[in-house]
Amino acid sequence: xxxxxxxxxxxxxxxxxxxxxxxxxxxxxxxxxxxxxxxxxxxxxxxxxxxxxxxxxxxxxxxxxxxxxxxxxxxxxxxxxxxxxxxxxxxxxxxxxxxxxxxxxxxxxxxxxxxxxxxxxxxxxxxxxxxxxxxxxxxxxxxxxxxxxxxxxxxxxxxxxxxxxxxxxxxxxxxxxxxxxxxxxxxxxxxxxxxxxxxxxxxxxxxxxxxxxxxxxxxxxxxxxxxxxxxxxxxxxxxxxxxxxxxxxxxxxxxxxxxxxxxxxxxxxxxxxxxxxxxxxxxxxxxxxxxxxxxxxxxxxxxxxxxxxxxxxxxxxxxxxxxxxxxxxxxxxxxxxxxxxxxxxxxxxxxxxxxxxxxxxxxxxxxxxxxxxxxxxxxxxxxxxxxxxxxxxxxxxxxxxxxxxxxxxxxxxxxxxxxxxxxxxxxxxxxxxxxxxxxxxxxxxxxxxxxxxxxxxxxxxxxxxxxxxxxxxxxxxxxxxxxxxxxxxxxxxxxxxxxxxxxxxxxxxxxxxxxxxxxxxxxxxxxxxxxxxxxxxxxxxxxxxxxxxxxxxxxxxxxxxxxxxxxxxxxxxxxxxxxxxxxxxxxxxxxxxxxxxxxxxxxxxxxxxxxxxxxxxxxxxxxxxxxxxxxxxxxxxxxxxxxxxxxxxxxxxxxxxxxxxxxxxxxxxxxxxxxxxxxxxxxxxxxxxxxxxxxxxxxxxxxxxxxxxxxxxxxxxxxxxxxxxxxxxxxxxxxxxxxxxxxxxxxxxxxxxxxxxxxxxxxxxxxxxxxxxxxxxxxxxxxxxxxxxxxxx
Numbered sequence: 001x002x003x004x005x006x007x008x009x010x011x012x013x014x015x016x017x018x019x020x021x022x023x024x025x026x027x028x029x030x031x032x033x034x035x036x037x038x039x040x041x042x043x044x045x046x047x048x049x050x051x052x053x054x055x056x057x058x059x060x061x062x063x064x065x066x067x068x069x070x071x072x073x074x075x076x077x078x079x080x081x082x083x084x085x086x087x088x089x090x091x092x093x094x095x096x097x098x099x100x101x102x103x104x105x106x107x108x109x110x111x112x113x114x115x116x117x118x119x120x121x122x123x124x125x126x127x128x129x130x131x132x133x134x135x136x137x138x139x140x141x142x143x144x145x146x147x148x149x150x151x152x153x154x155x156x157x158x159x160x161x162x163x164x165x166x167x168x169x170x171x172x173x174x175x176x177x178x179x180x181x182x183x184x185x186x187x188x189x190x191x192x193x194x195x196x197x198x199x200x201x202x203x204x205x206x207x208x209x210x211x212x213x214x215x216x217x218x219x220x221x222x223x224x225x226x227x228x229x230x231x232x233x234x235x236x237x238x239x240x241x242x243x244x245x246x247x248x249x250x251x252x253x254x255x256x257x258x259x260x261x262x263x264x265x266x267x268x269x270x271x272x273x274x275x276x277x278x279x280x281x282x283x284x285x286x287x288x289x290x291x292x293x294x295x296x297x298x299x300x301x302x303x304x305x306x307x308x309x310x311x312x313x314x315x316x317x318x319x320x321x322x323x324x325x326x327x328x329x330x331x332x333x334x335x336x337x338x339x340x341x342x343x344x345x346x347x348x349x350x351x352x353x354x355x356x357x358x359x360x361x362x363x364x365x366x367x368x369x370x371x372x373x374x375x376x377x378x379x380x381x382x383x384x385x386x387x388x389x390x391x392x393x394x395x396x397x398x399x400x401x402x403x404x405x406x407x408x409x410x411x412x413x414x415x416x417x418x419x420x421x422x423x424x425x426x427x428x429x430x431x432x433x434x435x436x437x438x439x440x441x442x443x444x445x446x447x448x449x450x451x452x453x454x455x456x457x458x459x460x461x462x463x464x465x466x467x468x469x470x471x472x473x474x475x476x477x478x479x480x481x482x483x484x485x486x487x488x489x490x491x492x493x494x495x496x497x498x499x500x501x502x503x504x505x506x507x508x509x510x511x512x513x514x515x516x517x518x519x520x521x522x523x524x525x526x527x528x529x530x531x532x533x534x535x536x537x538x539x540x541x542x543x544x545x546x547x548x549x550x551x552x553x554x555x556x557x558x559x560x561x562x563x564x565x566x567x568x569x570x571x572x573x574x575x576x577x578x579x580x581x582x583x584x585x586x587x588x589x590x591x592x593x594x595x596x597x598x599x600x601x602x603x604x605x606x607x608x609x610x611x612x613x614x615x616x617x618x619x620x621x622x623x624x625x626x627x628x629x630x631x632x633x634x635x636x637x638x639x640x641x642x643x644x645x646x647x648x649x650x651x652x653x654x655x656x657x658x659x660x661x662x663x664x665x666x667x668x669x670x671x672x673x674x675x676x677x678x679x680x681x682x683x684x685x686x687x688x689x690x691x692x693x694x695x696x697x698x699x700x701x702x703x704x705x706x707x708x709x710x711x712x713x714x715x716x717x718x719x720x721x722x723x724x725x726x727x728x729x730x731x732x733x734x735x736x737x738x739x740x741x742x743x744x745x746x747x748x749x750x751x752x753x754x755x756x757x758x759x760x761x762x763x764x765x766x767x768x769x770x771x772x773x774x775x776x777x778x779x780x781x782x783x784x785x786x787x788x789x790x791x792x793x
Contacts, residue, residue, distance in 0.1 A: 005049040012056035016063065022787035025067040051086055058082035106140055106150060113137060117160050130168060133161040141181075146188065147414070153195060155185035156202035163209050173212050179221075182206040186228065197232050199244040201249065203335045204228035208253045220255070226250050235549045240275035241289065247272075247683045248296055251303065255429075259307040266300035270323035273297065277326045278384065283665045283682050290326050291709035295427060297323030298524050298712070302429040310443035314409055315439065317434050317567075320423055322406050324523060324712040325566045328685075328723055331571040334404040335688060335723070339579040341394065341403065348394055355387045382741045412436070412567045418574070418793070419517040420505050421567060424496065426451045433496070436567070437505045438616060444503070448495040451525070455530045455708075458528035461488050465734050468783050482771050483538075485782050489554075490541075492534035496526075499557050506559060514765060527711050528704075530733055532561035537779040556775065560768045562790045563703070565714035573727030573793045576692070577761075585757050588649040589691070590619040593636050594626040595655035595671060601669060607742035608654040611698070614692040614746065615652055623648075627672050642687060649693040652727065654745075657699030657717065661706030664715035669699055681720045689725030693760050696730045696748070697721065698741050703731030703789055718791045728763045729791040740784045744770050764790040 015036065019029060037060050061079035065072050116133040137158035144151040162178035165171065182203040189199045190726040207225030211217045232246035234240065247269035255262040273296070276289040300323065301316035308315075321329070334356075342349040394403045402408075413436065415421060421436040424446075431446040431454065464481050471477045500506070506516050520531050535554020536542055542554070552558060564570045594612035596605045609628060616622045623644050625636040633640065635653070644652055656670035668680040695718075697703075703718040705711060718731030730748070747770035752758045767790045774785040 005043045005046060005053070005640070008036065008043060009049065009052045009056050012036045012040060012060055016056070016059040019063060025063065030067070033063060036060055051089055054082045054085040058086065099290060106154075113161070117157065117164065130161065130165045134165055134174075137161050137603055144187060152185050152189045152193065152199065155181045155188075156199050159185070159202055159206050163206060166213075167702065170214075174476040175213060179206045191235060197235055197238060197246070199237075200228045200232045201242070201245055204232075204246070204249055204253075208249065211253070219257075222253055226251050229253070233393055239637075240272045241292070244269045244272050244276075244293060244296070248293065248299075251300070255303060259303065263300070264302040266296070266303050267319055270297050270300045270319050271291075273323045273326050273429070274330060277330065279335045283327065283685070284663055285332070286327050287663070287665060287710055287713065287715065290713060291707075292710065294709040295524065298425050298427040299429065301425055302427040302432070305432060305443060306429055310445075313434050313441045313443035314413075316425075316432075316443070317412065317423060317436060318409055320425060320434075320521075320523060321412060321566055321568060325569070325714050325719075327713055327715065328719060329406070329566060329568055329684070330404060331723055332566070332568045333406065335725075336568075336572040336575040337400070337403050338688075341576070345394070345397060345401070348390065348397075352387075352390050352394070354648070355383055355390060358383050407568060407571060411571065413438075413441075415567050415570050415574070418570075419519060421519045421521065421564075421570070422500055423521045423523065424531065425523040426454055426525060428452075433500045435500065435503060439505075442503060442505075444500050446496055447501060454529075455525040457488055457491065461485065461529060462734075464488075465783060469623055469735060482780060482783070486537050486780065489530070489534055489782055490538065491784075492529060492531065493553060493555070494535060494553060497531060497534040498553075501555070501558050515557075515559050517562065517764060518562050519562045521564050521566060523712055525708075525711065527714070530782075530786045532556065532563075532596075532789060533782055537782065539780075542779050556768070556772060560764050560766045564791060565719045569719070569722055570793055573722060575725050576631065576725060580690075581651045583649070586620045588693070589621040589647055590615075590623070590650040591641075591644045591648040591652070592619065592622055592624045592626075593641055593651070593653045593655065593669075593671070594624065594628070595636050597627045603655045603739050605654070605656070607738045611654050611742045611745055615749070618749055619652070637673045638671055638677045638683070641671060641679060642683065645724070646687065647691055648689070649691050650696075651692070651721070652696045652698065652699045652745075656791075657697065657702045657732075659701040659704045659706050659716065664705045664707050664710055664713070665702070667705075667715075667717055669697070669702075669717065681715060681717055684717065684720035684724050687724050692721075692725035692727065694728045694730075694763055695721040695726035696745070697732070698730075698736075698745055700732060700735040703729075703791060704733050718789075722792055725793050728760065730763070730767055731789055731791055732787045733789060734783075734787045736787050737784060740774065743774065744788055747773050761793070 015029070015032060019025060025033065037057065040053050040057050040060070043049050044057060046053070058079050061075045061082060065075040065079055068075065070076070113136055116129045127522040137154055140154045144154060157177045159182040162174045166174035166178060182199075182205075185199045186203045186298065190197050193199070206224040207221045207228065211219075211221035211225060229246040229250035232242060235242075247265045250466040251262040251265035251269065254265070273293065274291065276293075277286045281289065297320055301319050304312045304316045304319065312436070325332075338349060338352075339354070353433050364551070390405060394400050411509045416436045423436070425432055425434065426446075426449065428451050431449040431451065433444040433446060435444060437440045464484050468478065468481050468485075471481065475571050506518065508515055513688065522529070522531060530699050532555055535556065555561060579786055592612050594608050596608035609626075612624060612626060616624055623634075624630070625634055625640055625644065627636060658667060658670065660668075665682040665685075666678075666680050668674070668678045668683075671679050697717055699717075701716075703716050705714065705716050707715075716731070718729045721729045744767075748766050751766035751769040752763060767788060770786050771785055775782075778784060
């Protein structure tokens, strides 16, 4: 530090010491403060004097603010900013700080600390950031009065920071200090404190972390941690989120010592997940609330199976139905029952639909318009209360006691009368296939399919698919990548599909030429993998099925595959079809949407025009929306598509599609007005179609969710069309090639028999036939034939 800088800082701090506490600065002192401020600003950027200069600046601006009768807001802001520079720096050792400034200073520091601590979920914080968080939290706690509300707020933050650092460094001292500060927060906190749930959960987390660390665990830490979690459940007016957090954490902590208690706690947590998806929140907010508990339902099912064995298969299945697809599950249940309600109580049905429509159409007001935002929130709250009252009134009527509620196990089992349902689930504890058939529920453990390995392979599969699109076809790299895909599909057969398909329920029926029809419900990382394409396709292992040498070591030669978000979704589709009067094929209405032009920089789709022309000739009652030579009312805009969808039995889209991994509800189809008014998943989910039979989404990624925190929610275009009213949907798991897509479309409709009087219930078999026709010609290229899947009944 230079002599001049040292002198200026010393002079500033000496002045502070002389006049500190005075609210009346005379003119001379005011002028001296102004001169010193100018001098300090000239040296504050000097790295050797920055900390002490910032400290002096903070005090001088504080004096100016105090002398103004605390009306000089710019001086307060500059004082806070200057002290914050010191406070954030690990080398700052000065204790001098205006007591009244602490609240403002903490407000400035808090977002910085929370940003570091929030990386507990992502693991991306570096050691230096965590060290700074420990220092900052420690300084704030040290400066806070122990009887003030801020003290009990910052003690858990300090505990979190210390736990984070201990996890990175293995420091036992940090671990012990984390426990000490967390316990101190519990000691000084009050059950009437709005933050008490967070305080108790952090105390439980600190005890749990110390219990799980290396060495001999202390059962006292485990028991004390569980006691903290259970204390949360005793708090009054506790939000569902806090109850779920406490029960889930307690279940994890006692999983080894008390597996049945752990299963009970986790099951109770799952039971409250639907409360996070109420219509108080829009779809994106609901996704965020559910995403916080990613994997909880699968973990609860695994705990149940570990505690009670395979006989708990039905109970585990019921949990998976309750705690997965939470956003869509309630909608499927309500919409399935609406037909009955409309016939029996049309007035109630009308009130219910009006309220649901109002809540779905509510617009989010920008945060800057606080008055409008508050008004909108009040209106939404009134509508939600009215919706709850209508639902209660409906459930008070005979035969409607379970309206909109999750189905019973008996109702779920009834779905298996139409073919076996296989639920694939994985967690850190175990992986299993739960097979629901008309006669029984069978649990098939998958010991060679560990969660970490499964997730790594799913990521490798997606990486290979993206890479294949960028390399020259038939190049050595292209062939290598194809080999990786085939190896992954072989592993998927050996470790997942083969153990399941060995069950007697999957034996071919001798009375029909068709293989059994299985519905796959893929949970967790399974949802990123093409189960229907699992098998060995390497040279010498795969033989064309027409030859006698076929080994049938693949799924497609054993069964016809469909997918479903949940069993509830299957019931919804079947209920829709069952509630309608039969309509002759030629009396149906079809919608064909064709967008062959490049849009927003996307490549053109030259096959789309020919594909659409053929469909116009084949399908009944066609309305064609296209960008080629069409009048305004027949252009493929969002408004036109949504209007025509409502009266269509068949909807076929030939265009670009995309999956938004950051917010799956914003995934969409690329129409003509995509840049100004995109057609998204949430748009499709918000409509109800009474006439839907089949939707074919010939576009990329229409059945894919790229968000791992929402992998159990099945939020993608295909499920949205299913919810909207199409019980059968054809979608894609990844990017498709224009020429291949057109070939599959042609084969699909031919196999469906559209030239005669087709049976739309055979759509899964039609797609199976169409895909096999390409697979049998190119078994070595799963990237071109495996993305096409059937969803629904």
